[in-house]
Amino acid sequence: MSVLILGLLIFLGVHSLRIFADGWRSRQIARLGEKPWKGLFALVSLTGFVLICWGFGLARQHPVLLYVPPLPLRHLNALFTLVAFVLFVAARVPRNRIKAKLHHPQLLAVKVWAFGHLLATGMLHDVVLFGAFLAWAIVLFAVSRRRDRLAGTVYPAGSLKGDVLAVVIGVVAWLAFALWLHLWLIGVNPMT
Structure with missing residues (x-):
């Protein structure tokens, strides 16, 4: 279950930046540029998604x-x-x-x-x-x-x-x- 929770924290966390850290997000886009920001965002999101899938599969083994x-x-x-x-x-x-x-x-x-x-x-x-x-x-x-x-x-x-x-x-x-x-x-x- 811990892998699933970690994946959710990463995936939903990065997708929650507009909720909790919109100013920081805007500063990072300005600092890095839009395309590098999107690339970094996609990489972190993909990492979280993979962990969600893997963690869900692991958790299903112990229902x-x-x-x-x-x-x-x-x-x-x-x-x-x-x-x-x-x-x-x-x-x-x-x-x-x-x-x-x-x-x-x-x-x-x-x-x-x-x-x-x-x-x-x-x-x-x-x-x-x-x-x-x-x-x-x-x-x-x-x-x-x-x-x-x-x-x-x-x-x-x-x-x-x-x-x-x-x-x-x-x-x-x-x-x-x-x-x-x-x-x-x-x-x-x-x-x-």
Whole structure:
């Protein structure tokens, strides 16, 4: 469990700089330059992500059951994950009304994904992983929305084309992940 927690601290820590050390972050970008900062950020993030994956795999070898979710919640999680995929894609597709309305759909995607998985799983390692991501996304979403309001940030208006692209790409990506990649990468078939 310690490797998983270390990975979460590194990954979520570096992704929390805008929450806790925005001024320091800005000074480092000015000092290093944007590209070197992004490279360093990516390296630290990747290190944390690898530790999360490795630590989660290790923790799964010593499961500790906290609660047994009802079977329907496992199936409900598929719906939560579908919504999360669409939100995640909406963060990247230009000019869609989802992003125009919600402003930070990627953080909402993380919240929906984590909450759905907390409903569907009951092992300690699941609660640590998904609970950490849920707490982080809740805080960062609130901070990001506040920062947008203070800065007067206006998101571009969306279009039907952007909406359709976000939904179609999100659904196709979700299908690929749910039907094949989740089992291959994580070892769990989410459709059973």
